[in-house]
Amino acid sequence: MATAKLSFADVALTVNVPEGTRIIDISEKIGSGITYGCREGECGTCITRIMEGGDNLSEPSALETRVLKDNLAGRNDRLACQAQVLRGTVKVKPG
Amino acid sequence: MTSDFAPMAGHAHPTPQGAVQIAEGVHWIGALDPDLRSFDIILKTANGTTYNSYVVRGSEGVAVIDTVKAPFTAEFLAKLESVARYDEITTLVLNHLELDHTGAVPEFLRRAPHVNIYVSPRGLQVLRALLKDDFDSYSVTTVETGDTVSLGDKTLRFLTTPYVHWPDTQCTWLEEQNLLFTCDLLGCHYCDGRLFNDRVGDFRFAFDYYFDHIMRPFKGYVAQALDLIEPLEIDMIAPGHGPVLRAHPRDYIAQYRRLITKRLASETGDEKTLLIFYVSAYGATAQMAGAVYEGATESDDVRVSLFDLEGGDVTPFIDLIEEADGLIFGTPTINGDAVRTVWDLLSSLVDIDTKGKLGAAFGSYGWTGEAVGMVESRMQGLKMRVPEKGLRIKMHPTEDELEECRDFGRRLAAHLAGRAVAREIDMSELLGS
Numbered sequence: 022m023a024t025a026k027l028s029f030a031d032v033a034l035t036v037n038v039p040e041g042t043r044i045i046d047i048s049e050k051i052g053s054g055i056t057y058g059c060r061e062g063e064c065g066t067c068i069t070r071i072m073e074g075g076d077n078l079s080e081p082s083a084l085e086t087r088v089l090k091d092n093l094a095g096r097n098d099r100l101a102c103q104a105q106v107l108r109g110t111v112k113v114k115p116g
Numbered sequence: 117m118t119s120d121f122a123p124m125a126g127h128a129h130p131t132p133q134g135a136v137q138i139a140e141g142v143h144w145i146g147a148l149d150p151d152l153r154s155f156d157i158i159l160k161t162a163n164g165t166t167y168n169s170y171v172v173r174g175s176e177g178v179a180v181i182d183t184v185k186a187p188f189t190a191e192f193l194a195k196l197e198s199v200a201r202y203d204e205i206t207t208l209v210l211n212h213l214e215l216d217h218t219g220a221v222p223e224f225l226r227r228a229p230h231v232n233i234y235v236s237p238r239g240l241q242v243l244r245a246l247l248k249d250d251f252d253s254y255s256v257t258t259v260e261t262g263d264t265v266s267l268g269d270k271t272l273r274f275l276t277t278p279y280v281h282w283p284d285t286q287c288t289w290l291e292e293q294n295l296l297f298t299c300d301l302l303g304c305h306y307c308d309g310r311l312f313n314d315r316v317g318d319f320r321f322a323f324d325y326y327f328d329h330i331m332r333p334f335k336g337y338v339a340q341a342l343d344l345i346e347p348l349e350i351d352m353i354a355p356g357h358g359p360v361l362r363a364h365p366r367d368y369i370a371q372y373r374r375l376i377t378k379r380l381a382s383e384t385g386d387e388k389t390l391l392i393f394y395v396s397a398y399g400a401t402a403q404m405a406g407a408v409y410e411g412a413t414e415s416d417d418v419r420v421s422l423f424d425l426e427g428g429d430v431t432p433f434i435d436l437i438e439e440a441d442g443l444i445f446g447t448p449t450i451n452g453d454a455v456r457t458v459w460d461l462l463s464s465l466v467d468i469d470t471k472g473k474l475g476a477a478f479g480s481y482g483w484t485g486e487a488v489g490m491v492e493s494r495m496q497g498l499k500m501r502v503p504e505k506g507l508r509i510k511m512h513p514t515e516d517e518l519e520e521c522r523d524f525g526r527r528l529a530a531h532l533a534g535r536a537v538a539r540e541i542d543m544s545e546l547l548g549s
Contacts, residue, residue, distance in 0.1 A: 026540075031472070032503035033536040038543045050546045052492070052502030054472050063241065065283070091237050091258075092283070093276075115472065115501075 028112040029053040030072060040108060044069060044101035054115040060102050065092035067101040068116035079105040131309035135195040138311075138360055139293050139352060141173040141270065145180075145195035147188035150307045159329050164307035167192075167216055168356050170297060171199055172290060174267025177206035180231075181288060181297045182356055186219030193223065202228040207265055209234045209272065211299035212285045213242035217356055221246060225254060234259050236276055239284035259286070261344065275344045277301065279337035281330050287345065294351035300330060301341060302368050303355035314363035322358065323368065327375050333469050335376040342373055378439060388532040390420045390474075391436060394446030395457050400480035400512040405446045407518040408478060408507075411525025418442075418529040425457045430464050437465065442474035442532045443495070444525075447487045449479060454487035462494050475500035476528050478507040478521065485510070503531045 027047055028035040031054050036047050045067065048055040058066030065088050071078065075097060081089065085103045098116050135143040150164035167184035169192060178200045184192045208231045210218060225231070225247070235243055237258040244251045259265075259274040275287040280301045288297040304326040308316035331338050346369060353361040353368060361368050392409055396402035405422060412420045423433070437443060445462070447454040475495035477488045488506035495502050507524045509517050530536045 031501045033531065033538045034503070035538065035540040036543055036546070037540070042543070047543065047546070049496065052496065052504075054496075054499060054501035056471075056496075056499045065238075065241075088241075091240050093237055093260075093278075115499075 023108070025077065025106045025108050026110040027106050028073075028110065029055075030112060030114040038106055040106065042106050044099075044104050044106070044113060048101055048113075053113075055101050055113070056115070057102060062088060062100055062103045065089070065094070065100070068092060068094050068098050069101040069104070069113050070095075070116045071097045071099055071104075072112040072114060074109055074111035075099075077107055077109040077111050079103075079107055132311065135171070135199045136311055138170070138354060138362070139295055142290070142293065142295065142354075143171045143195075143199045144311060144354075144360065145169050145171055145192060145199065147184045147191050148307050148309055149185070149188070152305075152307075155305055159305060159326070161305040161307075165305035165357050166307055166311075168303075168354065168358075168360070169196075169217075169220075170354055171196060172267060172270060172272070173200065174270035176266070176268025178204045179207035179209055179265070179267055179272060180205060180224070181209045181354075182211055182217045182299060183220035183224060185216045189220040189223050192220045193227070196224075203230075205231055207232055207234065207267070207272070209265075209288050209297070210239060210243065211288055211297060212282060212356065213239050213246060214282060214300075217299060218246055222250070225250070229254065231255070232257060232265075234265060234272075234274070236260070236274075236278070236284050236286040238278060238282075239286070242282075242284055264291075275341075277337070277341035277344060279334045280341050281334055287341070289348060294349050295354060296345065296348065296350055296352070296365075297354050298345075299356035301338075301355065302353050302361065302372065303357035304359075306358040308359065311360055312363070313359040313361045316359045319359055323371065324375065326357070327372065329467065331372075331375075332467055335469060338372060338376050342369060342376075345369060346373075388418045388441040389439065390418050390442040390444065390529060390532055391440045392420065392422045392444045392446065393425050393433070393458070393461065394423070395425045395448065395455050396446070396480075397448050397450065397455075398480075398512075400509070401446045401448045401478075403513055403518065404478050404480060404507070404509060404521045407513070407521035408444060408446070408525035408528075411522030412444075412529040414526060415529035415533060417533045420525075420529070425461065430461055433461055434464055434468060437470070438468040440473065442476075442528065443470075443500070444476045444478070444528060445491050445495075447477070447479045447491060449481040449483075449485045449487035452484055452486050454479075454490050458487075458491065462491065462498075465498055470495075471499035473498075473500045474528065474532050475502045476504050476506065476524070477502075478509075478524065480509050480511065480513070482511060503536065504528055
């Protein structure tokens with residue numbers, strides 16, 4: 022299976038992950054400060070700043086787009102419980 | 117119409133018998149709850165609280181600003197009906213969607229379904245949950261700082277002030293009358309039917325107490341809110357709880373500014389501060405703590421302090437932690453758990469902002485050693501980053517194990533100073549973790 026690199030700036034750690042991995046699948050296991058509420062894309066608690074490689078993430082769904090807008094998120098922000106790493110390198114930090 | 121005041125049955129407090137005019141064309145239509153003794157579980161309310169709602173009458177519209185807790189819906193509607201007909205009401209402003217301010221919203225909307233509802237963007241999802249299937253039948257507009265609603269000769273201007281104390285919170289400025297509706301900001305739990313701060317009893321303790329338990333975890337957001345509010349020429353502040361601040365309103369804003377200012381002056385400048393707390397039953401975790409301390413103090417750019425939790429009280433440690441950049445907890449595992457002294461402090465950290473602080477845990481154990489992982493989970497729940505896997509040592513540490521502790525301290529100090537060596541791992545290494 023193709024792999025990608027997911028880097029967490031706040032804990033100085035990069036994890037090699039299979040494509041399709043959600044940020045939430047990794048961030049909690051490695052102690053990143055990204056925090057979660059509903060884990061279903063509705064609350065906006067896990068807004069995460071994408072520092073590099075935003076194009077390597079899955080497109081936001083209609084729900085994620087709406088929640089990001091409702092929460093006044095910036096254009097480099099995504100929901101960690103929704104965004105999947107598809108390829109290449111993605112670098113993130115808590116939003 | 118200004119009503120008479122009369123003592124409430126069984127209570128010393130006078131209570132308004134109807135709507136109370138607080139400014140020309142502006143009435144208080146809230147409710148008194150003198151019997152409440154605990155609010156949101158976390159606050160004591162020695163003489164109850166008030167749920168303040170207001171009506172603003174303009175030449176071309178009437179606005180209701182916030183409502184009350186559900187059990188007080190009938191008296192809220194009665195006061196409202198004494199100053200406005202439902203068909204006159206054009207606007208419902210919800211500065212905060214928590215249930216003590218929105219409990220009467222569904223019933224109000226059944227009587228005035230035509231009104232335009234104004235909430236902050238973040239308020240939308242909570243309003244959707246509040247109104248359920250009826251949500252789509254109402255006119256809802258999201259507003260941000262600078263947006264206005266005209267009532268003819270009066271204008272409501274919105275200020276987006278998130279996290280004071282929910283993501284949705286906002287303030288509403290009645291431009292022509294220099295009157296600011298703040299909902300929970302600048303409020304307090306103090307019940308006195310005389311309503312105005314120059315007429316009620318001494319509520320100063322309640323004002324600071326409310327800040328400490330509701331606003332303190334959001335000091336950074338309070339600062340942003342004050343930045344928006346301070347330039348206004350304010351004649352009156354009408355909060356969602358407690359007295360209406362018409363005498364010296366700016367003094368209360370100044371008090372908030374004092375309360376968000378660091379309680380302990382730091383002499384460390386740009387240095388990072390790291391606190392190590394430990395509890396030890398047989399001295400093993402204390403040995404580990406000493407070694408972690410030794411390792412961390414090798415860094416010139418990190419100021420490290422070491423505390424035995426059994427020698428201190430929770431409150432001053434919370435003040436210290438609020439200003440610190442990193443926290444390390446050492447705890448033995450006793451009966452499969454971290455020790456109570458550690459939990460007492462960790463559970464109290466809900467009163468301050470710990471988001472983004474560095475956290476770590478270590479400890480000696482005899483059989484199972486779960487305590488370290490439990491403390492790490494709690495720190496993650498407090499929105500802290502936990503970059504190093506906790507260090508557990510069975511029984512007393514050997515000299516090699518003490519060196520591991522020193523190295524643990526060195527690595528944590530490096531993380532704090534932004535000098536951590538970047539690592540790369542495969543996801544398979546996380547399995548089972």
